[in-house]
Amino acid sequence: MKVGIPRGLYFYDYYPFWETFFQELGVEVVTSKPTDKEILNLGVEAAVDDACLPVKVFFGHVRFLKDQVDYLFIPRYVSEYRRTYICPKFLGLPEMIIFRLKAPKVLSHDLTAYQKGADFYRGVYVFGKKITPNGMKVMRATYTAWKKQKAYLQKKYLGYQPQDLIDGKQEYVPDLKKPLFAVVGHAYNINDRYASMDLIKKIRRFGGEVLTPDNVPFAEAVKKAGLLPKKPFWSFAIKNFGGSIYLAENYPLKGVINLNSFGCGPDSIITELTERYLKRKFSLPFLNLTIDEHTGEAGLVTRLEAFWDMTVERSFAGESNLPAHG
Amino acid sequence: MEKGVFLGVDVGSVSTNLVVINGEKEILKAIYLRTNGRPLVALKEGLRQIYDQIKEEEISGVGTTGSGRHLAALVLGADTVKNEITAHAVAASYLVPGVRTILEIGGQDSKLILLKDGVVTDFAMNTVCAAGTGSFLDQQAQRLNIPVEKFGEMALKAQNPVRIAGRCAVFAESDMIHKQQLGCNIEDILAGLCEALVRNFLNNLAKGKKLYDKIVFQGGVAANSGMREAFARILGTEIIVPPYFNVMGALGIALIAAFEWEKQPYKTMFKGFNVKDAELKTENFECQNCPNFCEVVKIYENYEVVGYLNDRCGRYSQMNNKKLAGIG
Structure with missing residues (x-):
């Protein structure tokens, strides 16, 4: 049996877990290729037009995989952590795919940790039982997968980015002594090299290094999110707001770069709150980049270059002591 | 190395501007031209206008900025390529x-x-x-x-x-x-x-x-x-x-080229005024090497390829000179 995992949305958060889980159960795992023009075109053609870019990209990955596999793995992530929710588009994702793409072979079930963390694994167990009747085997696979996921998380806390660990041919070792930038946004945007116009690599090519909310343990992010008058109920909002505060407190950041996809509802509030808080508390420079289906990079490069000049190579404009012209 | 004059070029969407400053950073020449959708034509026209007054040997450095900075840099042989935000800030804090x-x-x-x-x-x-x-x-x-x-x-x-x-x-x-x-x-x-x-x-x-x-x-x-x-x-x-308000980008990049020279004198990569008469042509092709299908732009000067732009992976643009490739 072949199961296809589309390289979109929660891919970069949970891929090591699911890959190990299915392999332990004797299932072959196939992933789609990293996003490129073909995937994006496939997605934009098929997705509803008011969906955000990452959802369109996900559609593209599903269409790419659809005919190569026996089953498409599209779980319904409801809640990732206790007392939090995930953006509503995740809740409707399996149905969106099934009805929009006429894809009948979808492997889906609810995954929710809203009441308690262990409930998440109840969902995982249901997936396992769909594949094998042997409950013991499922439990063992879950345990091995969990260990793998834990190792993945530990690596991320050291400053590795998911794209380094999953997409990279050889492993990239981050150097946190370089000028540091926090890139804040959803993991599925930041790590998608095509959609984000290779933002991380661009910063590294300038000579900087990148930290993202992925590098912050969720428990720390929750503590920092307590600074808000009311705790946000989206886990992404907690990760982004709390994560950027944590990074600002613990690392000598040069600046914060926020990556939004156009039309993201929660981000429209959280970005604003994050920017205000960071400016007030740390007076950190903040750059907001919005991505959609653009392929022209000039706009992004200009802003990024100017941000780099402003935060790192401050010397250029430092010539104000020169006499005025004339 | 003797310090001569510095040329700043700002290739914008609507206007293409050129500014020449001398070693004391006084403005010798400021030209404002309409791009009219043809940046290369405007660039050549600009060079023609400064050609009479500035000798080629005098030029110590060339900087380009604006949305067409990479194109202009390839054609001219620029020493400094910077975004327009930095250029505008430098020019403004210099004049005011x-x-x-x-x-x-x-x-x-x-x-x-x-x-x-x-x-x-x-x-x-x-x-x-x-x-x-x-x-x-x-x-x-x-x-x-x-x-x-x-x-x-x-x-x-x-x-x-x-x-x-x-x-x-x-x-x-x-x-x-x-x-x-x-x-x-x-x-x-x-x-x-x-x-x-x-x-x-x-x-x-x-x-x-x-x-x-x-x-x-x-x-x-x-x-x-x-x-x-x-x-x-x-x-x-x-x-x-400020005076010269319409050519601030070009002034800024000329100043940056001069500041960089002062920090560390360099030999300019300027190709000379011959460019003004050269036949400049661009050609687009869709690269077929990966599914990104980048629309790569190939730039010819007198039927000789001078560079490539707009490929995501750098397969072509890494053949341009190193400084430009770094900006990708």
Whole structure:
């Protein structure tokens, strides 16, 4: 049996877990290729037009995989952590795919940790039982997968980015002594090299290094999110707001770069709150980049270059002591 | 190595500007040309105009900026390639020491740059939409059959500026037409448009940022006295329009080239004035090496390939000189 995992949305958060889980159960795992023009075109053609870019990209990955596999793995992530929710588009994702793409072979079930963390694994167990009747085997696979996921998380806390660990041919070792930038946004945007116009690599090519909310343990992010008058109920909002505060407190950041996809509802509030808080508390420079289906990079490069000049190579404009012209 | 003159080139969407400064950073020549959609033609024309006064051997450094900076850099052989935000900030703090706020409105984009002690502390650029920039004013002037140079003058004559919706250029246009059909006179409509654009600029870019004095207004649109007046009225403070306001980007990059030379003298990569007569041609092709299908631009000078642009992976552009490839 072949199961296809589309390289979109929660891919970069949970891929090591699911890959190990299915392999332990004797299932072959196939992933789609990293996003490129073909995937994006496939997605934009098929997705509803008011969906955000990452959802369109996900559609593209599903269409790419659809005919190569026996089953498409599209779980319904409801809640990732206790007392939090995930953006509503995740809740409707399996149905969106099934009805929009006429894809009948979808492997889906609810995954929710809203009441308690262990409930998440109840969902995982249901997936396992769909594949094998042997409950013991499922439990063992879950345990091995969990260990793998834990190792993945530990690596991320050291400053590795998911794209380094999953997409990279050889492993990239981050150097946190370089000028540091926090890139804040959803993991599925930041790590998608095509959609984000290779933002991380661009910063590294300038000579900087990148930290993202992925590098912050969720428990720390929750503590920092307590600074808000009311705790946000989206886990992404907690990760982004709390994560950027944590990074600002613990690392000598040069600046914060926020990556939004156009039309993201929660981000429209959280970005604003994050920017205000960071400016007030740390007076950190903040750059907001919005991505959609653009392929022209000039706009992004200009802003990024100017941000780099402003935060790192401050010397250029430092010539104000020169006499005025004339 | 002797310090000669420095050439700064700003290839923008609407105008292509060239500035030559000498070693003491005095402006010898400033040229403002319309790009007319053909940056290479404009660039050649610009070189032709400075060719008489500047000797090729004198040039110690060349810098390019603006949205066409990579193209210009390949054709000219530039030593410094920088984004226009930095270039504008350097030029403004050079001409107006102690500047704190720069309002820059060009052809396709508008920028707000905040400085403190000559160092950029924050900037904002308009997002995907080009409403409220020079090309929109251009369009409207054309529709009303007024030369764009007269636009500001007429707006200043307004007695009661009408209110125009400024959020989007399409809304603004239909609002203007409604007001015009109601019989409002054209001066009032033009003044209303200026106010709408200023409001839009402040809403979109300033977003509650504190704008400190000295405020400098530059870019092509600063020529429009109606816009200057509207900024002064809405911000309630004096607006400085520096001399050479329309070539600030080119001046800034010339200064940067000079500053870099002062830090570390270099031998210029300038290819010489022959470029002005060279046959420059570009050709697009779709790279078939991966599914990204980048539209790569190939640039020819006298039938010889001088460089490539716009490939994501750098397969072609890494063949350009190293300094350019680094910017990708």
